[in-house]
Amino acid sequence: MTCTLENHRAELASLLKPVFDSLGTQWLPVTSEQLCDRITSEDTFAVLPIPAFTNSQMDGYAVRSADLLSAAPDAPVSLPLGFTAAAGDPQLELQPGTASPVMTGAMIPAGADTVIPVEESATGTFPELVRCGHGTPSGQAAFTAPSPEGRFIRPAGVDLAAGALVAPAGTRLAPAMIAALASSGLTEIPVRRALKVALCTTGDELSNGQLAEGQIPDANSPMLAALLRRHQVEVRTIQLPDDPQGFVAAIDELQAEVDLIVTVGGISAGAYEVVRQALSPLGGNFHHVAIQPGGPQGYAQLGDATVLCFPGNPVSALLSAELFLVPLLREFNGLPEPRPGHYPLAAEASSPEHKHQVRRALIRDGQVTILDPGSHLVHDLARADALVHIPVGVTQLVAGQSIETWSMNV
Numbered sequence: 001m002t003c004t005l006e007n008h009r010a011e012l013a014s015l016l017k018p019v020f021d022s023l024g025t026q027w028l029p030v031t032s033e034q035l036c037d038r039i040t041s042e043d044t045f046a047v048l049p050i051p052a053f054t055n056s057q058m059d060g061y062a063v064r065s066a067d068l069l070s071a072a073p074d075a076p077v078s079l080p081l082g083f084t085a086a087a088g089d090p091q092l093e094l095q096p097g098t099a100s101p102v103m104t105g106a107m108i109p110a111g112a113d114t115v116i117p118v119e120e121s122a123t124g125t126f127p128e129l130v131r132c133g134h135g136t137p138s139g140q141a142a143f144t145a146p147s148p149e150g151r152f153i154r155p156a157g158v159d160l161a162a163g164a165l166v167a168p169a170g171t172r173l174a175p176a177m178i179a180a181l182a183s184s185g186l187t188e189i190p191v192r193r194a195l196k197v198a199l200c201t202t203g204d205e206l207s208n209g210q211l212a213e214g215q216i217p218d219a220n221s222p223m224l225a226a227l228l229r230r231h232q233v234e235v236r237t238i239q240l241p242d243d244p245q246g247f248v249a250a251i252d253e254l255q256a257e258v259d260l261i262v263t264v265g266g267i268s269a270g271a272y273e274v275v276r277q278a279l280s281p282l283g284g285n286f287h288h289v290a291i292q293p294g295g296p297q298g299y300a301q302l303g304d305a306t307v308l309c310f311p312g313n314p315v316s317a318l319l320s321a322e323l324f325l326v327p328l329l330r331e332f333n334g335l336p337e338p339r340p341g342h343y344p345l346a347a348e349a350s351s352p353e354h355k356h357q358v359r360r361a362l363i364r365d366g367q368v369t370i371l372d373p374g375s376h377l378v379h380d381l382a383r384a385d386a387l388v389h390i391p392v393g394v395t396q397l398v399a400g401q402s403i404e405t406w407s408m409n410v
């Protein structure tokens, strides 16, 4: 049975919706390398205000603004120094009529209400400084101008108050938001649990080691694993046996460990199509979609096991994943819909009338060149800059016409 690209897309979207809906929450440390680009599953609220405490914006002197009201270039005011506050030190107390050297990020001493940058002091540099517990300060600093209250002081909570919403549920965690979560004192972040996929290749011709005559390296495994990982999927790759009974037993075992099983190969019209032969009697759906490459497609729901079956030719496998799975992963991960580019076609191209063709293309010198349609041309796939969709009903494209191009690498 042949179905359209849109129908198959819709069928897979409804097949996978309960899978995505069931994922729930996973708590990741804010330092986790897996956190970037994940989606928060709950509202997160600040434990600490940002900034966490009132601190200095400059390396300079914390003083009371009232002590410098008369300061002028011809009448500098000299203040004895108190202890020095470095970033990370506990809060000091400023005695009236003194100046406390403070470094950027240090707590503003209690009683101080303004900061004068060191370069604005009469000498422009710090004299010898003494931190609390390391002796008695003896120096002085002179100032030639008043400094208004609050100047160069960063108040606690000015950016975000304690208890305020840091990120609503559904936020995609970009690096800056990770900084906001960390700054607000959150150490464990609730994110939507990553989809766990078992990526199963099939075919006696595949080998990851020594190649016997007739064998080829397994390209689909590393290719699709890389694609899925790019979309935050936890992937486990496995080569399933080519006999239907062993295949079903393996699927049975895998279903307890993963959310989704993706098989590649073994679904077309051959005599040894293990995936189709194993899953058809169990209610699997195998049909031809009016697309090229990627015509043979399948899926099955076996109890709790959701199985997606892609064709084995590497180009067909990757484009099947790009067409049917990646858009759902992008939606789950809160990514915006990709946008096409537009370029004039360098040379004419043709396409079968009753198929939606997805062609690989090069973009050079502002023009797009469509490559050969063969679904075994994995190196052409690798060097392509973009995909070009030629819908059902369009048989001829002419040189110079404007073409939509879609990136595979977003």
Ligand SMILES: Nc1nc2c(c(=O)[nH]1)N[C@H]1C(S)=C(S)[C@@H](COP(=O)(O)OP(=O)(O)OC[C@H]3O[C@@H](n4cnc5c(N)ncnc54)[C@H](O)[C@@H]3O)O[C@H]1N2
Pocket: 201, 202, 203, 205, 206, 216, 217, 218, 219, 220, 221, 264, 265, 266, 267, 268, 269, 270, 273, 293, 294, 295, 296, 310, 311, 312, 313, 314, 316, 375
């Ligand atoms: N009589 C027909 N033959 C075929 C049809 C058809 O409609 N009638 N469809 C063709 C199309 S279109 C495709 S696509 C393929 C899909 O076949 P399968 O999904 O059954 O895949 P296999 O037969 O297992 O493999 C196809 C091809 O890809 C190579 N392959 C498979 N797995 C890998 C891998 N992991 N790494 C690298 N290469 C792989 C395999 O060796 C075959 O060359 O069927 C057409 N035939």
Ligand code: MOO
Pocket: 291, 292, 293, 294, 295, 296, 311, 313, 315, 316, 375, 376
């Ligand atoms: O659909 Mo197949 O993917 O044309 O080779």
